[in-house]
Structure formats: C-alpha cells, structure tokens
Amino acid sequence: MRTESTPNQIQKWLSELSLEQKVNLVVGMGQNVPGIADVEQEEKVPGAAGSTYPIPELGIPSLTLADGPAGLRIEPERDGTDKTFYCTAFPIATLLASSWDTELVERVGEAFGKEVKEYGVDILLSPAMNIHRNPLAGRNFEYYAEDPYLSGYMGAAMVKGVESQGVGTSIKHFVANNSETNRMHLDTHVSERALREIYLRGFEIVVKEAQPWTIMSAYNKINGTYASESEELLETILRDEWGYEGLVMTDWFAGEDPAGQMMAGNDLLMPGVPPQRQALLAAVKSGELDEAVLDRNVARILELILRSPVYQKYAYSDQPDLEGHAKLARAVAAEGIVLLKNETQTLPLASSNLKVATFGVGSYDFIAGGAGSGDVNNAYTVSLVEGLENAGITLNEDLKAKYLTFVGAEKAKLPEKRYFFDLLPPIPEMLINRAEIATQAQLNDLALITIGRNSGEFQDRQTEGDFYLTKTEQELITNVSDTFHKAGKKVVVLLNIGNVIETASWRDQADAIVLAWQGGQEAGNALTDVLTGKITPSGKLPTTFVRSYDDVPSAKTFPGEENPGGAIKQVGEMVMAREAEITFHDDIMVGYRHYNTKGIETAYPFGFGLSYTTFEYESLELSSNQIEQTLSVRVTIKNTGELSGKEVVQLYLSAPGLTIEKPAMELKGFAKTRLLQPGEKQTLTMDLNPKDLASFDTAQSAWVVEAGTYTIKIGASSTNIRLEKNFIAANMIVEKVNKVLVPKK
Ligand code: BGC
16 A cells, blocks of 8 residues: 555665665566576565565565466475465466456456465466467467457456455556467558557556556567567557556566666566676666666665555464355356257256266366466366265266276376476377267266367467367267157267357257366356256457458457577576567458458357347447437346346447448447346446547557547447447547557558
8 A cells, every 4th residue: 555655665765775776676586497596595474476575674575476367376285285376277268357347357366365364475466468369379278368448448357356355466467479489570561550559558557447466568679679678669659648647577487688678667577587687787887878877777676666565564364265256266267158059948957957978077076276376276177077976966976987098098108397387288088989988878868068178378279280270070860869859869079268269060960069278267157057957158359269260350360470590598407498470461361350351251250159038138228329428328138038037238339430440449438237037137337438439540650530420339249249320420539649569660
C-alpha cells in the first residue's frame, strides 16, 4: 500500500544506498542454473522462480517471486519436514476465458492471491496475456484468447482478484511473444497498427483497469529491439501514454545489454546473474549509464518492496485453504467447459445408472494443465474415470483394468525429467481391437473417448500427431463409433487439451463433443458435473477451432525462420535459442477477424458453445442512435428451454470501413447472465465508448473514428448474430499517441 510516508522512505533509502547496493537491487538473486549459480542463499520458498537482493543493514528485505497462470508453482516437499506445500491447480487461462465471466475470474484471483500470501510469496508471475495468434504456439494454454478485448478484461479481473489480497502480479510477456521457438532471440516484425490494436491492447486494458504491481517484459525483439531494452515500449507507451505506475522486470535471462535495459525502464533483471552486476557498475562508472536512471529504477523496486507482505512482516501460515480452493477450482472448471456438439440430446446423460465404457488413455491420465513455468505442483488430479466413479457411475472394470495397466507400463518407460520445465512425451494411444470394442458395446450403454494433449515452454506444437489426431486416435474414434452405433448406442468425445486441435474430419462420428480444456486438479469432477447435467454448460470459445491448419493466416510463416549463421543464445551451459525472425503478415487479421472477413468456414467459430437449454435474444436497445461519450447497449435474454442455464452474450461491432480497412466485425463487449430458470429473463448492459470504434491510424499515430454508420451485432457466437442495430458516429480523433516501435522493413 502506498502511504504518505512512501516517498520519504524511498528518498531516505536512496540517500543511504551505495552504488553497489543499488546495482544489487536491480539484479535479482540468481537461479541455480548450471554454469551461472549466483549468490549462495537459503531459499525462503523452495521452488519459487526468483527473488530480489536483500539489504538487511537498511531493513530492505528480499522479495519472493513465483509462477504462474494456473496456480502457484513452488516445491511441494522440503528437506527436513513431513509437511507438504501443495498448491491448487486451477483451470488453465484458456478455460477461464471460456467462462467469459470476469466476476468468476476475480474470485479465482482472490483464492490464488491467498495461496501466494500464505506461502510467503510476494509477487505472482501471472496472468499471461499474449494473444493466441497460431494454434501451435506452445504456451497458448497459459494465455486467454485470440482477442485482445476478452484477454484484457480477463487479465484485469485476475489482477484485481490476486492483488486484493495484498500481493502483486506480473502481467506477461510484454509484448508480441506469440511463439516459443527461439523465443530468446526472435525478432518480431509487426506493424504499428497490429501492435496497437491486437498485441498491446489487452495489456493496455489491464494497465488502465487494474494497475498491476509489476509487468514482465518479453524475451523477443520487436522490430529490431529487445522488449526489455525498448524505451519506446516500456517508457513511452507503457508509462507516458498508459500511465503505468508499477515496476517492469525482465523475463528470465532475457535481453543482452543490462545498461540498455535500465535506460529502457526495465527496472529489475531476473533472475539475475553476476555479469549483469559487473556490467552495470562499469556502465555507471564510465558514464554510459546515468546514476539518476538507476535511482529511478531502484525507487520503483523500493516502492514495490514497501507494499509487499515481506516488508510488512506478514506472518504467513503455509496453510492456505486448499479444500475450499479445490471446491472453487471444480466450480470454475465446469463454467469454462464448452459443449461443441450434442446431437439428439445425447447429453446430459439420461440417468446415473448408465453403464459406461471409457476409452482413450486420456480418460485415465487426465491432464490438469500444461508444462513449464505454467505448471502447478498440485496434490492430485481427478481423472475422468475418477470423476465418473465419484458420481456413482458404473464403469466397465475389465476395460478400465486394461487401460490402467497400459498407462502404468507406458509411464514407467518415460524418461526422468531433467528440469521442471521438461515436457515429457505423450503416452501413446492404446490399440484396441474391434472384437474387444464389440464386447464393450454389448455390455455398456454409452462410450466415452478422451483425446488428450499437452504442451509447454520452449517449444511449439507440431501439426502431425498433435494438431491432427494420430492414426491410432482416428481409428479408435472410428471403430468405437461404428461399433457402438451399430448396437444403437452413443459415443461422446471429450477433449482434454490446452489449445486447438483439428475436429472437422472426425466430428461427424461422435454424437456429442465436450471441450473440457485442461481443467486443473478437479477436472474429472467438473467434467462429470457437466456430463450428468448437474451443471448446464455455458462456456464459449475464446479462440477459433479451424477446419485445417492451413486456414490459419499465420500458418505459412509460423514460428519464424532462423538466420543462417546467426548467433546462439546460451544461458550457462544451455543453448536456448538461435537468432531468428518472424513477420506478422497477418497484421490485424488474427483469428476470427480473418475468418469472418474472408468468409472462411471454421470447425467451431470464436464465441461458439452450446447449452442444454435454449435462449431467446428478445430485445436490443441503444441509449442513443449516435455516439459521443458512452453508448449503453441493453440486451434482454430469456431462457426458453427446459433446464436452467447461463448465456454468454457477445457484442460485435462492424464499422463503415470506407477509408480504413476493418475486420468484418470485432468484439467490443460481452456479458453473462446469471443462472436463468426456464422462462426467466435478464437484461444485460454493455457500454461502448469512442475508443471501441477507433482504429489505429499509422499515418497520424492516432486512434481515429471514421464517420458513418456502425452496426452493433449481438451474437451467441461470432457467426450466430441474433440482434442488430445501427448507430452513427462522427469523425473523431480519440487519442493521439507517439510514433514508436516502427517496423524497419
Ligand atoms: C517464463 C516466464 C516465467 C519465468 C520464471 C520463464 O521461462 O517465460 O513466464 O515466469 O520463466 O519461471
């Protein structure tokens, strides 16, 4: 908390700190990476990602920083104690965004913040805000959406929730970090307009709505300059234009020039290595780095320290309410499950007395969340079969035993993880012959098949056997569907995945498809709640499911190209990246902006999701037929079905697009009803302001509104528009900004 004495205390410290101490403060305490271990220290919170340098003689404590987006990542066990330190694995960010429910995400943030605080951590390295530009990006699961508006409001809700507990967040990775391959040495060429409208916009929303305590700059370069060395990004845009008041830290081992990072406004270098200290001392001594710049950055660190639990001597318990948070994780996971297909009311399951055959290794080995720094050390993960059994559903025991034996044997073959961030190879799908499937079809009422996918840091996904199903998976779906259908029985496919896979080629074979995402430690229970109808699904897609990878506008150039003979980036002994480049040719046409504008058919469009009930979009009213400041949009929704349920309502805007090229439509508002009983109605209000209409005009470096007729499209998805109304806008310059981050080619 900033108090009146904050500036005085900071000034006092600044006057007392030696140059060496200032340098120590801006360079983190290091990490135990082979070849670069820093200061020997006892870790306060084992497994935390990093800490800042303490100066005990001045009463300046060390801050503890820990990942990540789906739950706090710390070591669950410690030497010398039987006590455990597990954290709750909440659903992945993409699932949270599928709930389209900012209040719910804020509640998750509160629970998250409590774990951060009770385990003695000061800053949570989350939420992660990068845009789903391409379905193969390895960390999409950590990110919310392909749309900056949705991503921005989800991130803001998360920051508000976490920080309400008196701990900090770090929104990351700022900015244009949309792939993993060569991420530490990748030069991203991107237009000013795409940066402003797509890649920066979500961060801008979070900064303006929630003022996060910290921001993590990205690994990559943007138009030739490392994010962490870009004054245009970190001072001009972030601080001068957006009014950001907090601290910026690097991503771990990012960038090359410590003095440049300081001058750019990147206040803290994480995790910190001794050569960075030497370089900074030398730079101040030679005059290359003005000590006043260092003081500015140190002051930001000191301000952060003053608001931290460690400075306030918070007596953490190491005992957060894991039981309560598990309940919340289950409820939240169910809210973000998306029902993709449901023919002839296959779901909800008619009765809990059904006999069910569960196919697919994934049914038995459910994935709670992705790998790498976005992973969580949770005490358990409820699989699909455990969830079903917990609900009293009878599973075929022979089939279960066969799968469990297979999964056990395959797991035993997996290599040991060398580092926490290693992504182990997936367990292959088990071959199961038709005769066996036929027996199962006789013995059971229904087949469930789980398809699972995992991904993580350092690598992007592949098309073959990842985006597309493996041959064995295809055969499994075909054989189970043929055989069960011949016996008059239904087949439901469950997707336990972190991001988009191909569905168009096989979806006709399933009677129902449920996108469970990676739902955290209670995933199997949450999915069962939806399958049985205890909870009516209300999730909608925050990212498009394309028919084919080739339909993705960035498919041809993702994830960039290595420069022949280019430099290698090494951290200690590890080769991290080769010099590479990527050009965002898709510009502002990312995701549905591209598909809707070009009329490209998708498997499941952005915003899509079915329910067990039906909704009528009854009326749409605008507060005016022209916009000056705010335009209020009121939509009345009625549950016209037979079950209670919630509806996510999306507001898209189509612009005249006469002088400025515009996507066919863009998301500019959303709202979710409460649980509506059959026949019940609710009126939702969404507000538009001139910036929602504006495009970034590169020639003027300004957000401008083009005069003309705009159409508000209220949709149940981006392709299912239920109500429309026009309004008029005059020419407006909403905001003039600086000409920065200009592409070099
Ligand atoms: C990741 C960050 C993470 C950091 C600390 C980096 O490799 O990119 O997202 O917060 O490590 O674990």
